[in-house]
Amino acid sequence: xxxxxxxGFRTKGWxxxxxxxxxxxxTAALALLPLRxxxxxxxxxxxxxxxxxxTYTKAETCEHPEKRSPAPSADESGxxxxxxxxxxYLIVGVDQNSFGWGYRDPNSEKGGxxxxxxxxxxxxxxxxxxxxxxxxxxxxxxVTTDQRFPAVRDGTVDMVVRxxxxxxxxxxxxxxxxxxxxxxxxQVLAPRDSPIEGYDxxxxxxxxxxxEGSVALNRLRGDKRNGKAVxxxxxxxxxxxxxxxxxxAVVTDGALAAGLAAQDPTxxxxxxxxxxxxxxxxxxxxxxxxxxxxxxxxxxxxDDGWRASYKRWLAKPxxxxxxxxxxxxxxxx
Amino acid sequence: xxxxxxxRAAATTEPGxxxxxGAALALLAVLxxxxxxxQMDDRADAADHVLHRSQPLSVAAARVYGSLADxxxxxxxxxxxxxxxxxxxxxxxxxxIEAAADALAEAATAAEPGSSSAKAVTELSKLLPEYNGLIExxxxxxxxxxxxxxxxxxxxxDTMQERMLPTAERLxxxxxxxxxxxxxxxxxxxxxxxxxGVLALGALGWAQRRHYLRTNRVLxxxxxxxxxxxGLALVWLVAGHxxxxxxxxxxxxxxxxxxxxxxxxxIASLKARGNETLTLVSRGAELTKSGEDxxxxxxxxxxxxxxxxxxxxxxxxxxxxxxxxxxxxxGTMETWRERHRAARExxxxxxxxxxxxxxxxxxxxxxxxxxxxxxxxxxxxxLAHEQEEFEEAAHAGRQAMRGLPGGTAxxxxxxxxxxxxxIGRRLSEYR
Numbered sequence: 001x002x003x004x005x006x007x008g009f010r011t012k013g014w015x016x017x018x019x020x021x022x023x024x025x026x027t028a029a030l031a032l033l034p035l036r037x038x039x040x041x042x043x044x045x046x047x048x049x050x051x052x053x054x055t056y057t058k059a060e061t062c063e064h065p066e067k068r069s070p071a072p073s074a075d076e077s078g079x080x081x082x083x084x085x086x087x088x089y090l091i092v093g094v095d096q097n098s099f100g101w102g103y104r105d106p107n108s109e110k111g112g113x114x115x116x117x118x119x120x121x122x123x124x125x126x127x128x129x130x131x132x133x134x135x136x137x138x139x140x141x142x143v144t145t146d147q148r149f150p151a152v153r154d155g156t157v158d159m160v161v162r163x164x165x166x167x168x169x170x171x172x173x174x175x176x177x178x179x180x181x182x183x184x185x186x187q188v189l190a191p192r193d194s195p196i197e198g199y200d201x202x203x204x205x206x207x208x209x210x211x212e213g214s215v216a217l218n219r220l221r222g223d224k225r226n227g228k229a230v231x232x233x234x235x236x237x238x239x240x241x242x243x244x245x246x247x248x249a250v251v252t253d254g255a256l257a258a259g260l261a262a263q264d265p266t267x268x269x270x271x272x273x274x275x276x277x278x279x280x281x282x283x284x285x286x287x288x289x290x291x292x293x294x295x296x297x298x299x300x301x302x303d304d305g306w307r308a309s310y311k312r313w314l315a316k317p318x319x320x321x322x323x324x325x326x327x328x329x330x331x332x333x
Numbered sequence: 334x335x336x337x338x339x340x341r342a343a344a345t346t347e348p349g350x351x352x353x354x355g356a357a358l359a360l361l362a363v364l365x366x367x368x369x370x371x372q373m374d375d376r377a378d379a380a381d382h383v384l385h386r387s388q389p390l391s392v393a394a395a396r397v398y399g400s401l402a403d404x405x406x407x408x409x410x411x412x413x414x415x416x417x418x419x420x421x422x423x424x425x426x427x428x429x430i431e432a433a434a435d436a437l438a439e440a441a442t443a444a445e446p447g448s449s450s451a452k453a454v455t456e457l458s459k460l461l462p463e464y465n466g467l468i469e470x471x472x473x474x475x476x477x478x479x480x481x482x483x484x485x486x487x488x489x490x491d492t493m494q495e496r497m498l499p500t501a502e503r504l505x506x507x508x509x510x511x512x513x514x515x516x517x518x519x520x521x522x523x524x525x526x527x528x529x530g531v532l533a534l535g536a537l538g539w540a541q542r543r544h545y546l547r548t549n550r551v552l553x554x555x556x557x558x559x560x561x562x563x564g565l566a567l568v569w570l571v572a573g574h575x576x577x578x579x580x581x582x583x584x585x586x587x588x589x590x591x592x593x594x595x596x597x598x599x600i601a602s603l604k605a606r607g608n609e610t611l612t613l614v615s616r617g618a619e620l621t622k623s624g625e626d627x628x629x630x631x632x633x634x635x636x637x638x639x640x641x642x643x644x645x646x647x648x649x650x651x652x653x654x655x656x657x658x659x660x661x662x663x664g665t666m667e668t669w670r671e672r673h674r675a676a677r678e679x680x681x682x683x684x685x686x687x688x689x690x691x692x693x694x695x696x697x698x699x700x701x702x703x704x705x706x707x708x709x710x711x712x713x714x715x716l717a718h719e720q721e722e723f724e725e726a727a728h729a730g731r732q733a734m735r736g737l738p739g740g741t742a743x744x745x746x747x748x749x750x751x752x753x754x755x756i757g758r759r760l761s762e763y764r
Contacts, residue, residue: 091683096480103480104685116683139683236484238632243470264478 001303004116041052062168066180066278067320071084072296078289081130084158090127090324093151093160094119097236099259100313101163103141115140122181123161126281129297144233146213149173152282159283159294163256165215165268166280176287177280178294179330181301185273186216189255191242191266198271203227206248209238215277216251238266253277255325258317278327299330348763354540357754359749361533362563366745369526369570371736376574379518380581380731386443387512388589388723393439394508395596397457400433402603405493408468409610410702412475412486413693415510430465436594437461440504447745460497464489490611495648509593516585519730520578523570526741530567537563537752544759559748566744573737580730587651588723593720594649598642598662599712605635606705609673613680613692617751629677639666639708646715655718662711669704674702 062255064069076085084090094115094282095102102117127138143151148160153174163185166177190196190204196203210217211232220229230247232238237258241247250257254273261267281294310322318325343349404426411422437457444451467489475482537560544553608631615628643663650656676691694700 097483099480106476107476107478140685141681141683234484236480237488239481240484240488260481261479263474263481 003020010309039093059103062171065168065171065177066166066280067173067331068333069177069280069295069330070180070292072299073289073292075297076130076293078157078287078293080284080287081138081293083128084290088131090123090131090159091157092123092127092138092140093148093157093162094123094140095119095162096142097234098163098256099236099263100317101256101259102161104261107207116241116313118182118309118313119163121305121313122202122281123159125301126159126161126294126297128292129300144213144295145211145235148282149175152284155284158282163253163279164282165253165277167215167277169218170282171285174285175282176285176291177282179298179332180278180280180327181298181306182255182279183277183325184253184255184279185275185277186219186251186326187258187273188249188251188270189238189242189260189267190270191251192268194248194270197269199264199274200271203249205206207246209241209247209250210252211238213237214252216253219275220251236260239267240313255279255314255318258314262317295330295332302326340549345545348760351756351760354543355753355760356539358533358536358752358756359531362559362745362752365526365529365533365563366566366749368529369523369566369745370738370742372523372526373570373574373734373741374579376519376521376523376567377731377734377738379478379515379725380577380734382515383512383519383581383584384724384727384731387508387515388727390440390443391505391508391512392592392720393436394501394505394708395592395723396436397433397440398498398505399599400429401457401493401497401501401598402607404429404433404464405490406607406610406705408471409486409490409607410615410674410693412471412483412614413610413689426468429645430461433461440508440567450504450507453500456500457497457504459504460492460500465496465612466494469491483645487611487615490607513623516581516589522578523574525568527567530563530570532757533563533748534560534567537748540752540756548759550648551694553755553758555751555758557751557755558563559755560750562744562748566731566741566748569737569744570660573733576733577730580726580728580733582730584651584723584726584730588717588719588726591646591649591655592716592723594642594646595659595712595716598639598646599709599716601635601639601642602666602708602712605632606701608632608635609692609701613685613689632673636666636670650677650715655715655722658711658715658718658764662708662715665704665707666713669701669708672701672704673698 027260057066061311076082096104096121098117100117102115102119104114105116123140124138129136141151141157143157143160143162147164148164149170151157152160163182166180167187171177188196196206204227206227207230208220208227209232210220211234212231217229217231227248230238230241232241235250235252235256238247238250238252242250243264249270250260252260254269255268261269281298283291283294285326306326307322310318310325312324315322344353407422407426407429411426438455440450441454444454453689467485471482471485471489473482474485537556541553541556541560544556545551560568608628611628612626612632615626641664643659646659647656647663650659672691676688679685679691680688685699690698690700692701694702
């Protein structure tokens with residue numbers, strides 16, 4: 001446009017006549033030239049996007065991944081526990097955006113948006129048990145859903161307490177799990193007045209949102225559906241998409257979905273959980289001593305602390321009946 | 334063919350030859366006058382456009398871009414200040430949104446319908462309320478203590494970074510191209526007019542020499558007057574245009590060019606600040622493949638841009654008043670980097686509160702927020718100075734062309750009349 005405008009000024013003068021002639025000649029030349037070039041280049045450049053294929057790791061059919069954790073032990077002489085004790089504080093990967101689990105309340109009375117939630121309580125309990133109850137015995141690091149296992153693997157964090165589902169696939173990623181500390185299952189979240197009724201045919205053609213790297217997204221991609229899967233960095237972003245009408249439903253753990261519903265009274269959980277899943281603390285594979293020590297903390301926590309924390313953070317969004325969420329008496333391998 | 338025959342017949346007698354010479358001289362003078370009038374009128378027009386249209390529009394487009402980036406930065410800083418947000422950041426956000434809307438309206442009136450600029454303005458006018466809505470949502474959720482607020486803010490930021498700012502940049506580039514086009518139309522030498530002037534003078538000289546050889550009379554008053562008028566017109570044309578050209582050239586080199594670099598630097602610092610605050614808002618919710626925080630990486634790249642642009646601005650600043658604020662901004666930038674590094678270290682070590690203090694700060698705690706404000710102040714000072722420089726030089730250039738088209742035309746008409754009168758006097762001797 002600007003080239004034409006520039007010519008526009010000049011055409012007013014005498015020089016413009018010459019310019020017009022040159023422009024006409026140029027235009028003609030340019031119009032004719034591509035005809036020669038076009039024939040040869042048609043073949044290249046295709047296939048780039050088409051050839052990328054998504055490969056899904058087929059979930060290993062191991063039975064009951066939640067029953068494969070080593071038995072608890074209060075022994076603290078192992079190398080992994082010793083290293084933490086030497087360092088003086090525990091490094092835990094957490095979520096800072098998950099309502100009720102791990103988040104910074106901007107209006108927190110502690111001031112400066114302190115971290116709060118069920119997972120935070122649990123992480124603090126583990127730190128208190130291993131290192132003794134004192135200030136500064138724990139450091140929290142925010143990790144995203146798809147970065148939580150790499151962070152464990154490369155030792156950036158000692159453990160991840162971040163609503164991590166215990167799955168066989170995760171165990172193949174060099175991650176070891178504690179015994180389960182919470183029971184949940186994938187559930188559908190949709191606007192209250194939406195025709196979607198659960199994980200069934202009412203959802204078949206809808207745009208469904210799930211977090212990148214989450215169990216829910218793998219499940220969505222595995223099930224052959226007509227609708228589109230919308231993937232976002234964080235399950236919280238799904239609620240934004242839902243409110244803006246860019247997604248019709250969200251699939252995530254019931255425990256997290258309840259946290260989303262708590263932030264928006266116009267959405268609701270639809271249907272029952274369609275999977276049976278457990279949250280566990282993720283640690284580095286090979287750090288057996290640490291896993292056993294954490295299992296010991298969890299075993300004690302079941303009897304003392306678990307219910308109080310549930311009541312404080314989760315009773316409102318999930319309902320007062322804690323027994324549905326408390327995992328059955330753990331079995332070890 | 335008949336005309337050519339008559340011309341040939343006329344050329345065989347001295348009165349006939351004189352008539353032809355007289356007509357040719359008059360024609361040359363008139364041609365010189367009209368071509369120089371047309372060519373200089375074009376250039377004067379283009380210079381007017383530079384001064385009164387394309388440069389102000391380029392400034393408006395830069396203001397659209399700057400205000401949008403500013404609003405985004407204010408929104409995320411306010412977010413870090415807690416559930417209510419700080420009153421300063423709210424005011425700053427509101428002012429920036431209003432400034433963006435004003436500048437958009439200005440750009441809209443000047444954009445030609447259907448042009449790329451018009452499309453960019455339309456798109457931005459649609460996105461601005463959408464963006465504002467997302468920010469309001471973020472605030473409402475944040476007030477209730479819901480982490481959803483942060484998610485809205487990140488979504489609003491995505492809208493700004495991926496859709497609005499690139500569109501605003503396109504508008505800015507368009508207007509800069511238009512400005513460049515006006516400069517290009519205002520500055521070329523009027524070669525055709527100059528050539529015709531030289532030709533007319535040469536022809537007049539030849540006619541007077543011929544007159545001297547044939548009659549032994551030195552002076553023909555008409556021809557001398559014609560020569561003087563054409564000579565004066567030619568000198569005016571060449572000198573006037575040269576002065577105008579140098580004034581406009583100055584206004585580009587010392588004004589427009591500096592303004593571009595400073596505007597780019599201001600935008601880089603706004604982006605850096607926005608990404609810096611978002612690092613804390615997002616709380617690690619988005620990471621790159623290699624595990625870096627998306628926003629922290631963007632911050633570092635923005636700071637590198639800022640550093641390069643400030644170096645460039647210091648290099649092209651041509652006086653102390655222009656250079657001093659740029660040097661001040663450079664110094665502040667180093668402090669910013671240091672404080673940022675300390676805040677990031679605190680955050681990586683899990684001390685969120687220390688990181689927050691280092692970025693947002695309190696009255697008594699040093700923060701990168703102060704550095705950002707300092708740089709913004711310095712850059713605005715430098716921008717005001719360069720805008721003044723531009724206007725001074727461009728005015729001088731435009732002034733040099735004042736009266737030139739009409740003046741040269743009038744002189745050339747005088748020249749033509751002189752030639753006709755002079756030749757007429759010779760002709761009368763044959764009656």
